[in-house]
Amino acid sequence: MRRTFTRDLVLLAGLAALLVPATAWSREVGAKRDPATIRGIVLHSIGGPACVKGKVHYQTIQKRPDDAEFWRGILARGKSADVHYVVGRSGTVSSLIAEDEIAFHVVGNNDDTIGIEMVNSGSGEEAFPQAQVDAVIDLVRKIRERNPTIALRNVVTHAVLDQRTCECAGKTYPRRPDPGAAFPFSKLIGAVTLPGETAETGPDLKVLSGPAKARLCVTR
Numbered sequence: 001m002r003r004t005f006t007r008d009l010v011l012l013a014g015l016a017a018l019l020v021p022a023t024a025w026s027r028e029v030g031a032k033r034d035p036a037t038i039r040g041i042v043l044h045s046i047g048g049p050a051c052v053k054g055k056v057h058y059q060t061i062q063k064r065p066d067d068a069e070f071w072r073g074i075l076a077r078g079k080s081a082d083v084h085y086v087v088g089r090s091g092t093v094s095s096l097i098a099e100d101e102i103a104f105h106v107v108g109n110n111d112d113t114i115g116i117e118m119v120n121s122g123s124g125e126e127a128f129p130q131a132q133v134d135a136v137i138d139l140v141r142k143i144r145e146r147n148p149t150i151a152l153r154n155v156v157t158h159a160v161l162d163q164r165t166c167e168c169a170g171k172t173y174p175r176r177p178d179p180g181a182a183f184p185f186s187k188l189i190g191a192v193t194l195p196g197e198t199a200e201t202g203p204d205l206k207v208l209s210g211p212a213k214a215r216l217c218v219t220r
């Protein structure tokens with residue numbers, strides 16, 4: 001179905017509100033950093049939960065053949081770089097900023113991580129196409145080849161690092177559950193584990209928990 005321009009604007013405004021707001025933890029976004037300080041890779045989905053009229057809701061992310069480039073363009077129009085890479089459903093990878101620049105994708109860990117945004121609703125119900133999963137695996141492998149300072153234990157989901165909760169009509173829900181249960185995370189880890197590398201428990205990164213401030217939760 002052809003969408004109207006107005007409907008697109010409403011959708012984009014809602015999704016833009018899902019992006020991580022500024023915090024005092026991060027240095028200047030887009031600032032250069034020493035590649036030797038990069039320690040982690042964080043996986044995201046474009047979509048995430050919002051409290052809409054008293055119900056937790058995941059916006060459907062429109063299917064389009066150029067979704068990686070489309071979302072790269074949307075993110076590039078923001079005041080700050082929100083992520084390093086966008087991976088579309090077809091497996092297309094778009095780069096937003098260089099790995100040696102700071103993007104603004106995960107509160108508390110922006111300075112030393114690389115962010116990968118996957119086009120998906122993040123609901124845990126929308127399947128990730130094989131081409132998209134394969135592209136993410138390939139991208140994570142290449143990032144780790146370029147940045148050997150990234151330990152396997154620090155290849156993580158946003159959900160692991162931001163465990164804070166929001167309230168919607170008295171019901172508690174995770175603020176950042178992305179990329180969601182539909183993403184085959186253990187398959188990715190198996191595929192990017194290097195020979196001789198052992199599984200370690202838990203990331204060596206900042207983990208946030210507890211109730212999030214209301215202003216950090218998306219309500220419409």
Ligand SMILES: [Zn+2]
Pocket residue numbers: 043044045105158176178
């Ligand atoms: Zn995220």
